[in-house]
Structures are given as C-alpha cells and as structure tokens.
Amino acid sequence: MTNILEVDKLxxxxxxxxxxxxxxxxVxxxxxxxxxxxxxxxxxxVLKTIFGLTTVYSGSIKFKGNNITGMEPYKIARLGIAYLPQVDSVYLNLNVRENLMMSGYILEKNEIEERIKYVEEIFPVLKEYRDRKVYTLSGGERQILVMAMALIRQPSLMMFDEPTAHLAPKIANQIFEKIKELNKSHGITVVLVEQNVKRALEESDTAYLLVSGKVNYYGPSKELMANEKFGKLFLGL
Ligand SMILES: Nc1ncnc2c1ncn2[C@@H]1O[C@H](COP(=O)(O)OP(=O)(O)OP(=O)(O)O)[C@@H](O)[C@H]1O
Ligand SMILES: [Mg+2]
Incomplete structure (x- = not known):
C-alpha cells in the first residue's frame, strides 16, 4: 500500500x-x-495548490514520491495528474472531436487517434456526438467530455472539483458511475471534491473534512458516515 499523493503541513x-x-x-x-x-x-x-496554481508558503506536496511543490502546472500534468476544475473547461464552439484533439495536443498524431478511440470506448456517447458543437451538449454530456479530455493524457491521478454540480440526480449518478469505473477498471486514483456529501462518502474510500482551511477530520468514509455529529451537521440526519 503506497501513497500516490502526500501533502504535508501545507x-x-x-x-x-x-x-x-x-x-x-x-491518498x-x-x-x-x-x-x-x-x-x-x-x-x-487544495486541488489548485496540488496542481501548482496558488502560492505555497510552507509544507510539501509529493506525487509518486517526487516533490512537486511549486512546480508549474504543465509539468505536473505531464507527470500524470489531471485537474478537472469547477468551471466548464471545454471549447464551446468546437465539436466534440476537436475538443478531444485540443487536449491531446502534446501527443503524436497517431497516438492521439489511439487515445480518442480509447476514450470513445469508455464514453460511447462521445463517438455518437463526435461532430456536434459542444454548446449543443447537455451539462452531463459536457462533464463527460471534460473527463474524456483529461483521460486522453492517461493520468494516474484525477482530481475532480464538483463534477456533478448543477446536474440532475439521474445524470449525476451516471457521472459517479463513470468515476467509479475509471477507478476500478482503469486503476486511476481519484480525489473528489463534492457538495453531495452523502453520495461522496458512499463512493469514496477515505474522506477529509475541511473547515476554514484546516483539516477538521479525516479517515475512512464509512466512519464519517456513521459519525453522528457529522451526520447532523452535513447530512441532515
Ligand atoms: N483567486 C482567488 N483569489 C483570492 N482568494 C480566493 C481566490 N479563490 C478563492 N479565494 C478564497 O479562498 C477561500 C477558499 O475558497 P475555495 O474556492 O477554495 O473554497 P471551496 O471550499 O472550494 O468553496 P465552494 O464550496 O464554494 O466551491 C475563500 O475565502 C475564497 O474567497
Ligand atoms: Mg470550490
């Protein structure tokens, strides 16, 4: 059991x-x-800091044992971390295929084709909609595209910032299922920021509770779910 990500007194x-x-x-x-x-x-x-987008005053971040504290985001991405920000990060006026190509621009052309096939297998809807402009897609379909764009670079760690925000419950379920599939079938480690606390605890192995910029609790998700005080505060139980 090794930690792929180690953040220390940041x-x-x-x-x-x-x-x-x-x-x-x-993690x-x-x-x-x-x-x-x-x-x-x-x-x-926290996610932005791991990805090199904020100012670090002290502490360290290690990914696969390498110190990445203060490293530029593009270098961190190359090491295998994908960051899927809270805001939509797709190109609305390009079609699905063009978006996928944009996110694979650092790859060789034949490699891109291979990876596009790979993500189309995981998300068949993207194959079906490959020529559609992204502004015609629903929120859930866009979220799937964002995931596929990150996957093109074959990350070993994916950090999601509220991937189900503003989605209907049924669509949110599908996104959770896909995240689980990426984790279970493709071996991708996941860091998940979620406002749907109950669901996030059900789907995760461990959880961290942040309050005012400090870790207030951490441990197995099951324990947090069973914690009465936490349930009252966040789960409305
Ligand atoms: N670019 C920025 N410049 C300065 N302060 C910022 C910036 N982004 C966020 N903050 C501040 O940092 C604090 C933490 O914000 P952050 O976005 O990390 O919270 P969050 O837990 O993700 O909240 P939410 O659940 O609303 O997404 C807030 O006080 C916010 O105002
Ligand atoms: Mg946030």
Missing part, C-alpha cells in the same frame, strides 16, 4: 491571502478520496 493561498493552514493529506494508490466541507472552506484551493 500552508498556501493567493498572494498574501492565506487560505490553507497546515493541511496534510494522503493511497488506487483509491477514491473525498474532500468535503462548507462553501469557502478551501476545497478548490
């Missing part, structure tokens, strides 16, 4: 605005780790 923020305080977080290879917490608690900032 202090980080935006310029002088200190947001994360001594955040430590370990075991092949697992799903949920990051939960109220609005503004720093969940997105």
């Amino acid at each position: 202090n980080a923020g935006y310029g002088k605005s200190h947001i994360l305080f001594d955040v430590s977080l370990n 075991e290879d092949g697992t799903i780790c949920a990051i939960l917490g109220p609005n503004g608690s720093g969940k997105s900032t």
Whole structure:
C-alpha cells in the first residue's frame, strides 16, 4: 500500500491571502478520496495548490514520491495528474472531436487517434456526438467530455472539483458511475471534491473534512458516515 499523493503541513493561498493552514493529506494508490466541507472552506484551493496554481508558503506536496511543490502546472500534468476544475473547461464552439484533439495536443498524431478511440470506448456517447458543437451538449454530456479530455493524457491521478454540480440526480449518478469505473477498471486514483456529501462518502474510500482551511477530520468514509455529529451537521440526519 503506497501513497500516490502526500501533502504535508501545507500552508498556501493567493498572494498574501492565506487560505490553507497546515493541511496534510494522503491518498493511497488506487483509491477514491473525498474532500468535503462548507462553501469557502478551501476545497478548490487544495486541488489548485496540488496542481501548482496558488502560492505555497510552507509544507510539501509529493506525487509518486517526487516533490512537486511549486512546480508549474504543465509539468505536473505531464507527470500524470489531471485537474478537472469547477468551471466548464471545454471549447464551446468546437465539436466534440476537436475538443478531444485540443487536449491531446502534446501527443503524436497517431497516438492521439489511439487515445480518442480509447476514450470513445469508455464514453460511447462521445463517438455518437463526435461532430456536434459542444454548446449543443447537455451539462452531463459536457462533464463527460471534460473527463474524456483529461483521460486522453492517461493520468494516474484525477482530481475532480464538483463534477456533478448543477446536474440532475439521474445524470449525476451516471457521472459517479463513470468515476467509479475509471477507478476500478482503469486503476486511476481519484480525489473528489463534492457538495453531495452523502453520495461522496458512499463512493469514496477515505474522506477529509475541511473547515476554514484546516483539516477538521479525516479517515475512512464509512466512519464519517456513521459519525453522528457529522451526520447532523452535513447530512441532515
Ligand atoms: N483567486 C482567488 N483569489 C483570492 N482568494 C480566493 C481566490 N479563490 C478563492 N479565494 C478564497 O479562498 C477561500 C477558499 O475558497 P475555495 O474556492 O477554495 O473554497 P471551496 O471550499 O472550494 O468553496 P465552494 O464550496 O464554494 O466551491 C475563500 O475565502 C475564497 O474567497
Ligand atoms: Mg470550490
């Protein structure tokens, strides 16, 4: 059992605005780790910091044992981390296929074709809609495209920021199923920021609860689900 990601006593923020305080977080290879917490608690900032998009004051981030603290995002991406931000990151005026090609631009041409076939097998809807402009797709279909665009680069760790936000429950379920499939069948480790706390706990192996930029709790998701105080606070039980 090895940790693919090790975050140790991280202090980080935006310029002088200190947001994360001594955040430590370990993600075991092949697992799903949920990051939960109220609005503004720093969940997105954790993902952005791992991906090299904020200012780190102290602490360290290791990926597969290598120190990536302060590394540029494109280098972090090349090492095998995919970051799927909260906002839509697709090109609306391009079609599905063109979007997939854009995200594979660092690859050789024949390699791109191979990888597009690979993601079309996982997400058949993208094959069906390959020539459709992305602005004609539904929210759920766009989220699938975002996942496929990240997969093109064959990451070993995928970090999702609220992948089911604004989606109908049925569509959100499909996204959760796909995330599980990526984890179970393709061996991809997942860090998942979710506002659907109950579902996130059901789908994850471990969970971290952030409050005001600090880790308030961490442990097996099952334990958090059974925790009465937590249930009252976040699950409405
Ligand atoms: N680019 C930025 N510059 C300065 N402060 C920021 C920036 N982005 C976020 N913040 C601040 O950092 C804090 C944590 O924000 P963050 O987006 O990480 O929270 P979150 O837990 O993801 O919230 P939500 O559940 O609403 O997505 C907030 O106080 C926010 O105002
Ligand atoms: Mg956020």
